[in-house]
Amino acid sequence: MIILTASPYLWALFGIALCIGLSVVGAAWGIFITGSSILGGAVKAPRIKTKNLISIIFCEVVAIYGVIMAIVFSAKLQNIDSKDLYTPSNYFTGYALFWGGITVGFCNLFCGIAVGITGSTAALADAQDPALFVKILVVEIFGSILGLFGLIIGLLQTGRAGEFAAAK
Amino acid sequence: MEALYFNVSDGYLEGIVRGYKSAILNTTHYLNLTQCETLDDLKLQLSATDYGNFLANEPSPIAASTIHEKATQKLVDEFKYVRNNAMAPLSQFLDYLTYAYMIDNVILLITGTLHERDTNELLERCHPLGVFDTMPALCVATNVTELYETVMVETPLAPYFQKISVNDIDELNIEIIRNTLYKAYLEDFYDYCKRIGGVTGELMSEILEFEADRRTINITINSFDTELSRDDRAKLFPNLGKLYPEGHMKLARADCLDHVKAVVEVWVEYRPFFDTTLNSFGGAATSEAKTLDDRFFEYEVHLNKLTFQQQFHYAIFYAFLKLKEQEIRNILWIAECISQGQKEKINNYIAIF
Numbered sequence: 001m002i003i004l005t006a007s008p009y010l011w012a013l014f015g016i017a018l019c020i021g022l023s024v025v026g027a028a029w030g031i032f033i034t035g036s037s038i039l040g041g042a043v044k045a046p047r048i049k050t051k052n053l054i055s056i057i058f059c060e061v062v063a064i065y066g067v068i069m070a071i072v073f074s075a076k077l078q079n080i081d082s083k084d085l086y087t088p089s090n091y092f093t094g095y096a097l098f099w100g101g102i103t104v105g106f107c108n109l110f111c112g113i114a115v116g117i118t119g120s121t122a123a124l125a126d127a128q129d130p131a132l133f134v135k136i137l138v139v140e141i142f143g144s145i146l147g148l149f150g151l152i153i154g155l156l157q158t159g160r161a162g163e164f165a166a167a168k
Numbered sequence: 169m170e171a172l173y174f175n176v177s178d179g180y181l182e183g184i185v186r187g188y189k190s191a192i193l194n195t196t197h198y199l200n201l202t203q204c205e206t207l208d209d210l211k212l213q214l215s216a217t218d219y220g221n222f223l224a225n226e227p228s229p230i231a232a233s234t235i236h237e238k239a240t241q242k243l244v245d246e247f248k249y250v251r252n253n254a255m256a257p258l259s260q261f262l263d264y265l266t267y268a269y270m271i272d273n274v275i276l277l278i279t280g281t282l283h284e285r286d287t288n289e290l291l292e293r294c295h296p297l298g299v300f301d302t303m304p305a306l307c308v309a310t311n312v313t314e315l316y317e318t319v320m321v322e323t324p325l326a327p328y329f330q331k332i333s334v335n336d337i338d339e340l341n342i343e344i345i346r347n348t349l350y351k352a353y354l355e356d357f358y359d360y361c362k363r364i365g366g367v368t369g370e371l372m373s374e375i376l377e378f379e380a381d382r383r384t385i386n387i388t389i390n391s392f393d394t395e396l397s398r399d400d401r402a403k404l405f406p407n408l409g410k411l412y413p414e415g416h417m418k419l420a421r422a423d424c425l426d427h428v429k430a431v432v433e434v435w436v437e438y439r440p441f442f443d444t445t446l447n448s449f450g451g452a453a454t455s456e457a458k459t460l461d462d463r464f465f466e467y468e469v470h471l472n473k474l475t476f477q478q479q480f481h482y483a484i485f486y487a488f489l490k491l492k493e494q495e496i497r498n499i500l501w502i503a504e505c506i507s508q509g510q511k512e513k514i515n516n517y518i519a520i521f
Contacts, residue, residue, distance in 0.1 A: 036175045040183015
């Protein structure tokens with residue numbers, strides 16, 4: 001019963017924080033892994049500079065998913081007085097936003113890392129042999145779909161959660 | 169798991185070194201180089217590769233030794249660039265690579281002093297990667313204790329000197345000192361790589377084990393018909409590699425090349441090294457068989473090429489240095505063949521890519 005005394009706001013806002021926070025960590029991680037390899041490889045093979053920005057864009061997209069979901073989640077927040085707050089519907093919203101946030105956050109974290117490592121290898125392989133780039137890009141596309149999965153499931157989890165509303 | 173954090177400090181340098189690696193001459197380049205009639209032709213061909221105008225300021229006619237010197241200088245510049253941009257632990261790894269050259273320089277200076285050569289001339293002949301501050305002071309030392317206390321104790325080679333038991337520096341002992349230092353260095357480097365672990369540890373162990381085996385076999389063969397006793401010989405073998413420990417025991421007792429061959433042939437990878445049939449050196453036929461040294465170089469090149477198949481480790485830095493050195497040896501060989509007019513042997517180089 002201790003869990004029930006925790007405010008639904010705690011769960012909801014924590015979920016939103018994890019959603020955007022972990023997505024950004026994933027995107028940043030991926031970008032630094034790819035970015036440093038592109039910088040190193042482009043010294044001797046300047047032609048790889050522009051094409052390999054696609055890898056960076058794939059990583060960035062992961063952070064955008066996180067922002068979109070955070071905005072969708074935060075649309076459900078309302079200012080309710082605490083004596084009216086503890087309704088089953090509000091509990092559901094709180095929990096749904098928490099676990100939806102974790103789902104989206106972790107999916108984007110691992111997606112960002114995967115795309116980043118693959119992007120780094122794509123940049124170095126492209127510097128050696130230009131024909132390889134498009135093939136490795138296909139691997140990256142599959143990797144970035146992972147973030148999309150997180151987005152979809154997050155939407156399904158929170159789709160039926162209503163806004164915070166006062167008890168009637 | 170190294171993929172997660174390797175690029176934080178070393179991603180840029182890995183990209184740079186892979187760029188240097190893609191500039192290494194391949195078989196097409198070597199075919200062009202072997203067709204050259206004079207060294208000026210060679211200079212022209214090299215200017216179309218990554219070497220560019222490195223010989224631009226040399227007066228023609230060029231000597232083969234100038235080409236070697238300038239090519240080595242280019243390699244040293246590339247290595248120094250990487251070393252200056254490196255953070256720990258890569259910086260320490262790169263320092264380990266330079267210790268081998270330091271050992272060679274120390275021995276060169278001591279030998280030169282023993283034969284009373286001019287200090288400046290000796291210092292010019294030192295390998296630039298193994299230069300350290302107190303090197304000129306080496307020319308005044310007369311025995312090992314003095315050498316250690318005045319000069320070596322501040323250098324990174326200090327711990328290796330503690331294993332030396334001989335005190336006088338003379339002809340035979342110089343080689344013993346060189347091999348004892350190198351043995352201590354190799355074992356230290358091997359332990360360091362094992363401590364780094366991961367892919368670096370795995371790849372470097374394999375390379376260093378081969379290096380140890382190669383030295384063991386060379387020490388054995390070179391010590392036939394010398395005054396080196398069997399126990400002394402056994403003390404010079406580095407304690408690592410496929411041949412350690414059973415191979416070492418048998419090689420310490422070997423007396424001729426056939427004994428060595430019999431011992432080493434047990435290990436499958438080393439069996440083809442002793443094959444003395446006339447083999448062509450990749451591409452055109454030559455008039456002589458590959459020597460044992462050639463086969464050692466070839467196997468080393470093979471192991472070094474393999475390191476580039478994996479990402480996020482330090483072994484490519486070692487491999488790049490060794491492959492460029494092999495390339496410089498190849499270019500020097502071709503240049504010497506051209507300048508001496510011995511075209512039959514010109515194809516005895518080890519192609520890398």
